[in-house]
Structures are given as C-alpha cells and as structure tokens.
Amino acid sequence: MNAIEVEGLTKRYGDFIAVNDLAFEVKEGEVFGFLGPNGAGKTTTIRMLTGLTAPTSGTARIMGNDIQSEPFLAKEAFGTVPEVSNVYDDLSAWNNLMFAGELYGMPRGKRAERAEALLERAGLAGFMNRKAKGFSKGMKRKLTIAMAMVNDPLVLFLDEPSSGLDVQSALELQKALREMNSAGTTIFLTTHNIEDANIMCDRVAILVGGRLAAVDSPERLKATIQGTQSVRVAFGGNGTDIEDALAKIPTVSRVTREGDKWRLYTDEPTVVLDGVFRYAQGNQLELLSVNTMGPSLEDIFLRLVGGKPR
Amino acid sequence: MSVKVSPRPIRELARAWAIAKKDLRIHYLRPGLIMFGILFPVFLFISFAVGRDVSPVVLVPGFVAMTLFFSASSTGAMSVPTERKTKTYDRLLTAPVSPVSILLGQTLAGFFFAVAISAIPLLIGVLWYGVGVASVAALVIGICLASFEFSAMGIMFAAMPTDNPGDVMMVLNFVRLPLLFVSGIFVPIEAMGSFGFAAALSPLTFPVDLLRYAFGGVGYYGVVWDVAGVLAFTVLFFALGVALHERNRKKA
Numbered sequence: 001m002n003a004i005e006v007e008g009l010t011k012r013y014g015d016f017i018a019v020n021d022l023a024f025e026v027k028e029g030e031v032f033g034f035l036g037p038n039g040a041g042k043t044t045t046i047r048m049l050t051g052l053t054a055p056t057s058g059t060a061r062i063m064g065n066d067i068q069s070e071p072f073l074a075k076e077a078f079g080t081v082p083e084v085s086n087v088y089d090d091l092s093a094w095n096n097l098m099f100a101g102e103l104y105g106m107p108r109g110k111r112a113e114r115a116e117a118l119l120e121r122a123g124l125a126g127f128m129n130r131k132a133k134g135f136s137k138g139m140k141r142k143l144t145i146a147m148a149m150v151n152d153p154l155v156l157f158l159d160e161p162s163s164g165l166d167v168q169s170a171l172e173l174q175k176a177l178r179e180m181n182s183a184g185t186t187i188f189l190t191t192h193n194i195e196d197a198n199i200m201c202d203r204v205a206i207l208v209g210g211r212l213a214a215v216d217s218p219e220r221l222k223a224t225i226q227g228t229q230s231v232r233v234a235f236g237g238n239g240t241d242i243e244d245a246l247a248k249i250p251t252v253s254r255v256t257r258e259g260d261k262w263r264l265y266t267d268e269p270t271v272v273l274d275g276v277f278r279y280a281q282g283n284q285l286e287l288l289s290v291n292t293m294g295p296s297l298e299d300i301f302l303r304l305v306g307g308k309p310r
Numbered sequence: 311m312s313v314k315v316s317p318r319p320i321r322e323l324a325r326a327w328a329i330a331k332k333d334l335r336i337h338y339l340r341p342g343l344i345m346f347g348i349l350f351p352v353f354l355f356i357s358f359a360v361g362r363d364v365s366p367v368v369l370v371p372g373f374v375a376m377t378l379f380f381s382a383s384s385t386g387a388m389s390v391p392t393e394r395k396t397k398t399y400d401r402l403l404t405a406p407v408s409p410v411s412i413l414l415g416q417t418l419a420g421f422f423f424a425v426a427i428s429a430i431p432l433l434i435g436v437l438w439y440g441v442g443v444a445s446v447a448a449l450v451i452g453i454c455l456a457s458f459e460f461s462a463m464g465i466m467f468a469a470m471p472t473d474n475p476g477d478v479m480m481v482l483n484f485v486r487l488p489l490l491f492v493s494g495i496f497v498p499i500e501a502m503g504s505f506g507f508a509a510a511l512s513p514l515t516f517p518v519d520l521l522r523y524a525f526g527g528v529g530y531y532g533v534v535w536d537v538a539g540v541l542a543f544t545v546l547f548f549a550l551g552v553a554l555h556e557r558n559r560k561k562a
Contacts, residue, residue: 047562051403051404052400052403052404052559052562053562054560054561071406071408072406072408075405075406075407076406080400080404082397082400084397086396086397086398086401087398088336088396090336091332091335091336099332102324102328103329103401103402103406104405105321105324105406
C-alpha cells in the first residue's frame with residue numbers, strides 16, 4: 001500500500017499556477033524528500049497534502065483516504081511539522097503536548113506516557129512545566145516536532161525540519177527520524193539542505209516552477225548525469241600553469257579550484273587519472289590525495305532548476 | 311484486548327471541548343479582550359446611565375445584554391486571527407477535527423468567558439441599583455443563549471482572512487455599535503415607532519427583551535419569541551461561520 005498517492009494535483013491562484021498537475025506516490029516506510037528552489041510550490045503542495053488548503057483539481061490520498069472527502073481518517077494517520085514552529089507560547093511544554101494528544105483523541109494516561117517519553121527524547125524534560133514563550137528557537141522547534149509525533153503517526157510531514165536547529169540538534173533530529181522510519185513511519189520532508197536529502201531520503205522529487213522535474217532515488221538521479229563525474233586531486237607543491245596543464249589532459253571538460261585541491265570534470269575518470277599521474281611525475285609534484293567523484297545531488301538539482309554548477 | 315472506540319460525535323465533542331479549554335487558558339484576560347469585552351461596555355453604560363432618569367429595570371437588562379454582546383463576540387474575533395498569526399490555527403486545521411468542532415470549541419470558549427463576565431453587570435445591577443429578578447429561569451436561559459449567540463457571531467466575523475485581530479475588531483465594531491441603537495437598549499422598542507421593525511433584524515434585540523422579562527417580568531415579544539429569535543440568529547451565525555471559514559481555508 002502506498003502511504004501517499006497524488007494524482008493531477010493542481011493549485012491555481014487566479015491566473016497563477018502554483019502547483020501544476022503533480023502525480024507521485026510515496027511507499028509505506030519510505031523517506032521521501034521534496035526539493036525545489038524558493039517559490040517552486042513545495043509548501044503549497046504540503047499544505048494541500050495536509051488539508052490546510054484545497055487543490056483546484058486533482059486528489060491526494062493519505063493511507064488510502066482522500067484528504068478532501070475523508071479528512072478525518074486521513075488526518076488521523078499523520079503528524080505535521082510546519083516550517084514555522086507553532087507551539088502555544090502561553091502553555092507549558094507539557095500542556096502543549098497534552099493538548100496535541102487531545103486533538104487526536106488519545107486517552108489521558110496514554111497522552112501523559114507519550115508526552116513524558118517525547119520530552120525526554122527532545123531534551124526538554126527539565127523544562128516541561130515552563131511556558132513555551134521563554135523557549136529558544138531551537139527548543140520551540142524540538143517541541144513542535146515532539147507535538148507532531150505525539151500520536152505516533154503512520155506518516156510524518158516535515159517542512160524544513162532542521163530550520164532553526166544547531167548542528168547537534170539537527171543530527172539528533174536525523175537520528176530520531178531514522179528511528180521513527182525504522183519503526184515503520186513514512187516520512188515526507190521538504191528541505192533546502194540537499195545533503196540532508198541525500199543522506200536521509202530513499203527517493204527525492206525535484207519541483208521546478210510548480211511541476212515535477214524528477215522523482216527517483218538520489219543515486220539513480222546522479223547516474224542520469226554521468227558527464228559530471230570528476231577527479232579531485234591535491235598536489236604537494238606548486239607547478240607552473242597548473243590549471244592550463246590539467247585542462248589539457250584528454251577527456252577533461254572543465255577544471256575548477258576548490259581550496260588547495262583541483263577538480264577535473266570528465267566522462268572518463270580512468271583516462272584522467274592516468275593523465276594526472278603523468279603530470280605529477282613529469283613535474284616532480286607529490287600527489288597528496290586523489291579521489292574520483294560522481295555527480296552530487298546538488299549537481300542534479302542545479303541542472304534541473306537551471307542554476308550554474310560550481 | 312479490545313480497544314473501546316467512542317462514536318464519532320462523542321469524539322468530535324471531546325475535541326471541541328479540548329479546544330475550548332485551551333482557548334480559555336490562553337486567550338481570555340488578554341489586554342484586547344479586557345478592553346473590548348469588559349471596559350468598553352462598562353464605559354458605554356456609564357455614559358448612557360449617569361444623569362438620566364431611567365428605571366433600573368430598563369437599565370440593568372440592557373447593561374447585562376451589552377456586556378454579553380461585547381465580551382462574547384470579542385473572544386473569537388481576537389483569538390482566531392491571533393492563532394493565524396502564530397500559525398497555531400494550522401495545528402487545529404491539520405488535526406483530525408471537523409471544521410464544525412473547531413468552531414464549536416472556539417464558540418464554547420467565548421460562551422464560558424461571557425457567562426463569567428456577566429457576573430459584573432449582574433452584581434452592579436443587584437447591589438448598586440437594587441433590582442430584583444422576576445424569573446431566575448429566564449435570566450439563566452437568557453444569559454446562556456445570548457452568550458452562545460454572540461460568541462458564534464464573533465467566530466463568524468473571524469472568518470475574515472486576516473491574521474491581525476485589529477482588522478476583525480474594526481469591522482465587528484462597525485456592525486456592533488449601530489446595533490446597540492436599534493435593539494431596545496437605549497430606546498425601548500415600543501418607543502421606536504415605525505423603526506420598530508428594525509429591532510427584529512438585530513441579534514441583540516431578543517436577548518435584551520428576554521433579560522428585560524427576567525428582571526421586570528414584562529417583555530415586548532414574549533419569552534417564546536425571544537428564545538426562538540436568539541436560536542435563529544445562533545444557527546445563522548454558526549452555519550454562516552462554518553461556511554465562510556471553510557471557503558477561506560479552501561482558497562488559502
């Protein structure tokens with residue numbers, strides 16, 4: 001069974017088409033990333049999927065239930081983490097979680113048990129009786145995420161989940177999401193952080209101008225642009241006209257400098273490796289490191305959205 | 311082990327109650343609500359009553375109704391846009407709670423707030439003006455029905471697609487203030503002459519008349535028509551409120 005099924009999903013505001021004829025599905029237990037530049041329609045899509053707005057046309061089903069015609073059943077199955085943390089500032093962390101549980105009809109005992117566990121996991125147990133208005137941005141983010149997990153949802157929607165979190169908290173969130181996913185929760189996330197998507201997602205969709213430009217696993221997407229394979233090399237000394245010399249190696253299409261390293265783009269990395277070794281030997285340069293690299297998800301993203309590669 | 315699942319209406323009511331409790335915890339006693347819901351009707355009453363030779367049996371019911379009118383209708387008008395601004399309203403919309411239950415919960419919060427606030431004009435009426443109560447049942451029914459009706463009215467106005475409470479309050483006051491003058495508070499309906507028909511179009515008229523009966527034992531329309539009038543406006547406000555909130559959600 002698919003956790004999320006989207007068919008012909010379209011949202012118009014007058015003449016402007018914010019989201020145009022989207023169709024995709026997310027399998028149960030999958031981590032699905034939604035990438036796109038600002039204004040691509042990511043948030044509008046997540047708002048339609050979670051029932052915050054209605055599509056102009058098309059359908060979205062969550063765990064088999066249409067979000068428009070069977071909203072109660074669809075909403076029972078998911079939790080949401082919006083881009084802006086939406087906790088009640090005038091309620092304590094504990095009461096925020098208890099209220100979130102009440103909205104899902106959880107009995108008091110179960111709510112309390114769950115709230116205790118989530119506050120502990122979020123590192124907020126020591127602040128449970130404090131009103132959220134005194135919380136830092138990161139603490140509010142953690143509380144928002146805990147509130148989305150209160151009903152142990154089958155599907156979790158996250159809009160830019162690591163926004164406002166420090167590095168350690170972001171890593172803790174990744175760990176928590178992996179644990180939830182391992183326990184069977186399907187995760188749908190939008191992010192600007194391509195590395196997050198690369199590390200976490202089983203599949204990603206790239207949205208450009210309200211339309212889906214690609215949907216596949218990060219590695220398959222990378223395989224579609226093998227032309228951006230590269231060899232990254234660092235030398236121990238300074239050769240003369242090194243950039244020109246490296247650019248003359250057969251099959252090298254482009255050379256860029258990355259700090260103390262050089263990156264040589266090619267279709268045939270083995271030919272370039274041979275050329276690099278010859279160049280180092282001929283110029284008596286020590287080779288400090290050599291790496292062959294495939295295209296990154298960022299390369300794919302930039303190619304699809306029409307940006308310039310680094 | 312079998313899990314007991316409540317029927318859908320019970321679940322919906324429980325969630326509406328959760329929303330009402332939350333609203334009562336965080337929204338009442340906000341400065342805007344105290345200003346528009348309590349101080350405003352009190353000062354309006356004082357400016358009308360002081361120096362005028364009007365019977366307390368006419369004054370006090372109008373004062374109680376006016377306080378209920380301003381306090382109950384201000385709660386939703388303040389809380390809904392505030393929640394839109396903090397994005398907590400989205401939390402309600404993405405939860406498994408029907409639009410009817412969300413608005414019922416918010417209407418209940420305004421209802422309880424106004425019922426509690428009605429103690430202020432009641433105490434002033436009984437202790438300061440020394441008015442008696444002719445029908446306790448009519449008083450209780452009048453206060454409860456009026457609180458719910460006006461709360462539903464505020465929720466209906468809160469359907470305005472804005473996250474600024476001031477925008478809703480401005481429009482609400484534009485409607486509320488003229489209604490004061492055609493509802494039998496300052497000018498009795500029997501003295502309105504050919505404008506008397508306008509009174510029946512005001513949602514404030516029937517609660518004022520019902521409360522006048524509760525205090526003085528005499529009303530213009532009669533208890534049955536008063537109750538029917540309040541119920542009709544309540545259903546209208548609530549149904550229109552649900553429709554407008556839903557329309558705006560779909561368009562958002």
